[in-house]
Amino acid sequence: MKRLINSTPSRGGRWLLGLLPFVLLGMLYLSLSNARLAENPNDPLLPTPAKMAQSFHHLATAENARTGEILLWSDTLASLERIVIGVGISALIGLIVGILNGGLPLVRAKLSPLVTVASLIPPMALLPILFIAFGTGEAAKIALIVIGVTPFLIRDLQGHALRLPDEQLIKAQTLGASSWQVLLRVLLPQLTPRLLNATRLAMGTAWLFLIAAEAIAAQEGLGYRIFLVRRYLSMDVILPYVAWITLLAFLLDQLLAWVSRLAFPWYHASEGDNA
Amino acid sequence: MSLLAAKRLEKHYGNHVVLENLNFSVESGEFVTLVGASGCGKTTFLKMLLGTEATSRGRLTLDDHPIPNEPGPDRGVVFQKYSVFPHLTVLGNVMMADELRSSKLLGKSFGAARRRGIEKARERIEEVGLDQALDKYPHELSGGMQQRLAIAQALMMRPRILLLDEPFGALDPGIRQDMHVLINRLWQEQQLTIFMITHDLKEAFELGTRLWVFDKTRHDPQAPEAYGATITYDLPISRDRPSEALKETLQQGGLQTHTQETLL
Numbered sequence: 303m304k305r306l307i308n309s310t311p312s313r314g315g316r317w318l319l320g321l322l323p324f325v326l327l328g329m330l331y332l333s334l335s336n337a338r339l340a341e342n343p344n345d346p347l348l349p350t351p352a353k354m355a356q357s358f359h360h361l362a363t364a365e366n367a368r369t370g371e372i373l374l375w376s377d378t379l380a381s382l383e384r385i386v387i388g389v390g391i392s393a394l395i396g397l398i399v400g401i402l403n404g405g406l407p408l409v410r411a412k413l414s415p416l417v418t419v420a421s422l423i424p425p426m427a428l429l430p431i432l433f434i435a436f437g438t439g440e441a442a443k444i445a446l447i448v449i450g451v452t453p454f455l456i457r458d459l460q461g462h463a464l465r466l467p468d469e470q471l472i473k474a475q476t477l478g479a480s481s482w483q484v485l486l487r488v489l490l491p492q493l494t495p496r497l498l499n500a501t502r503l504a505m506g507t508a509w510l511f512l513i514a515a516e517a518i519a520a521q522e523g524l525g526y527r528i529f530l531v532r533r534y535l536s537m538d539v540i541l542p543y544v545a546w547i548t549l550l551a552f553l554l555d556q557l558l559a560w561v562s563r564l565a566f567p568w569y570h571a572s573e574g575d576n577a
Numbered sequence: 578m579s580l581l582a583a584k585r586l587e588k589h590y591g592n593h594v595v596l597e598n599l600n601f602s603v604e605s606g607e608f609v610t611l612v613g614a615s616g617c618g619k620t621t622f623l624k625m626l627l628g629t630e631a632t633s634r635g636r637l638t639l640d641d642h643p644i645p646n647e648p649g650p651d652r653g654v655v656f657q658k659y660s661v662f663p664h665l666t667v668l669g670n671v672m673m674a675d676e677l678r679s680s681k682l683l684g685k686s687f688g689a690a691r692r693r694g695i696e697k698a699r700e701r702i703e704e705v706g707l708d709q710a711l712d713k714y715p716h717e718l719s720g721g722m723q724q725r726l727a728i729a730q731a732l733m734m735r736p737r738i739l740l741l742d743e744p745f746g747a748l749d750p751g752i753r754q755d756m757h758v759l760i761n762r763l764w765q766e767q768q769l770t771i772f773m774i775t776h777d778l779k780e781a782f783e784l785g786t787r788l789w790v791f792d793k794t795r796h797d798p799q800a801p802e803a804y805g806a807t808i809t810y811d812l813p814i815s816r817d818r819p820s821e822a823l824k825e826t827l828q829q830g831g832l833q834t835h836t837q838e839t840l841l
């Protein structure tokens with residue numbers, strides 16, 4: 303008998319084991335939903351899958367009479383645009399400041415305390431300020447994501463930069479590299495895959511801030527929609543929307559993972575991860 | 578005027594005296610091999626020559642000037658580990674020196690300059706026997722192959738001084754022999770001055786023109802960190818004198834030190 307830590311499931315078994323919790327949860331929902339609907343067929347809290355599919359289909363196909371837009375797609379587009387721009391700006395700032403902080407002690411001495419303090423400010427507490435400063439348009443929502451995500455990325459990258467073996471920086475210098483060339487040819491390429499990894503971890507936070515900002519002030523967006531229909535207890539819209547957001551988050555995550563594996567094979571092999 | 582010279586050189590880490598009372602002068606073109614027990618400060622000494630560890634006391638001069646306190650292209654190095662860039666292929670690693678020189682802004686060469694660089698790098702890669710692995714990343718190479726890559730990379734620079742920290746430790750005897758031939762040839766061709774740390778006394782005799790034995794001359798059992806190691810033996814090696822005879826000389830010196838017990 304193998305030790306438990308050495309027992310790995312077979313390929314097919316892995317799928318089955320992974321699927322099992324989903325099936326169990328689904329069955330639990332169905333039984334609860336059935337029980338409620340048996341008591342009151344118009345109960346809105348735990349709608350049947352058929353009802354949800356119908357509502358979702360309606361949202362995904364029906365054009366708005368006034369604007370000609372299809373709600374699901376305009377919501378999705380608006381939200382994706384905000385999160386991609388927000389996270390993109392954060393990643394760029396994180397990479398630049400992280401590399402400078404990690405690579406140049408003089409910069410680190412100046413910026414590091416600021417970053418540490420900034421990362422402790424609860425971004426949601428800044429939201430009113432952002433609304434006052436940027437109005438309730440796109441800028442405020444994107445700014446919230448940037449403020450919420452950037453300090454984490456900077457600190458993560460700075461840590462990785464400091465953990466690169468000194469030998470490599472010394473080696474580059476003995477090969478004639480200037481400070482700029484060390485940053486560009488040693489730190490930048492080695493930190494970029496780590497940035498992608500950190501960005502994947504930060505996506506959850508980014509979604510949190512996106513939906514919070516949309517819930518408070520927006521005219522469209524996935525977060526806006528679920529908070530809007532909450533007033534009518536429309537669980538048949540909210541639940542599919544949550545599932546849809548989860549799917550989008552999953553796809554974005556996989557996209558980042560895929561890009562990282564494709565562009566930085568050496569990183570994934572040496573980290574021993576295949577996530 | 579000697580290339581490198583030290584006078585009463587010391588290195589401490591806090592209260593821990595690692596090296597003390599180092600006095601030497603090394604001429605251009607010498608091949609110094611360093612042996613000594615593990616942890617006695619050989620790597621530390623190399624780092625002082627590199628300029629990454631400051632001297633604690635005494636003088637260490639290069640061309641009669643205090644040694645620069647940062648690494649530079651005049652002093653190449655092959656470390657015990659982490660000596661190659663994990664994000665570059667074999668070719669990329671070896672081309673690095675050339676690319677850094679040809680493009681100050683991007684550190685990357687293109688077009689004709691790049692083709693010339695590839696040509697030069699390939700020759701060197703062939704010499705260390707890695708031509709089958711041009712496009713492999715370091716993690717796909719064995720420890721010995723990584724070490725050979727590091728040597729090829731360091732030698733693209735044509736440094737004046739080459740510092741080698743147990744460069745052949747992970748190699749099998751056959752390849753080790755090839756590497757000895759290669760190092761020997763490059764040392765003569767490029768008129769390098771080489772410092773090489775090794776745990777293999779036979780290798781030290783075979784390659785070097787001068788052997789240094791690092792060891793402690795004083796020892797306080799109550800405070801093992803109070804005294805540091807120094808160069809207890811500074812022996813010229815000539816090619817026509819067999820290493821066996823030298824070992825005898827060493828033993829006749831009568832210093833029954835830890836180093837000799839472990840090495841001989």
Ligand SMILES: Nc1ncnc2c1ncn2[C@@H]1O[C@H](COP(=O)(O)OP(=O)(O)OP(=O)(O)O)[C@@H](O)[C@H]1O
Nearest residue numbers: 590593595613614615616617618619620621622657
């Ligand atoms: N950064 C440091 N801070 C404190 N002590 C250090 C530091 N680096 C090295 N030492 C100490 O200096 C001593 C010499 O270390 P060094 O790495 O030079 O040994 P070495 O002769 O190269 O050994 P080996 O043959 O095992 O590589 C060791 O006792 C080590 O604990």
Ligand SMILES: [Mg+2]
Nearest residue numbers: 619620657742
């Ligand atoms: Mg060492």
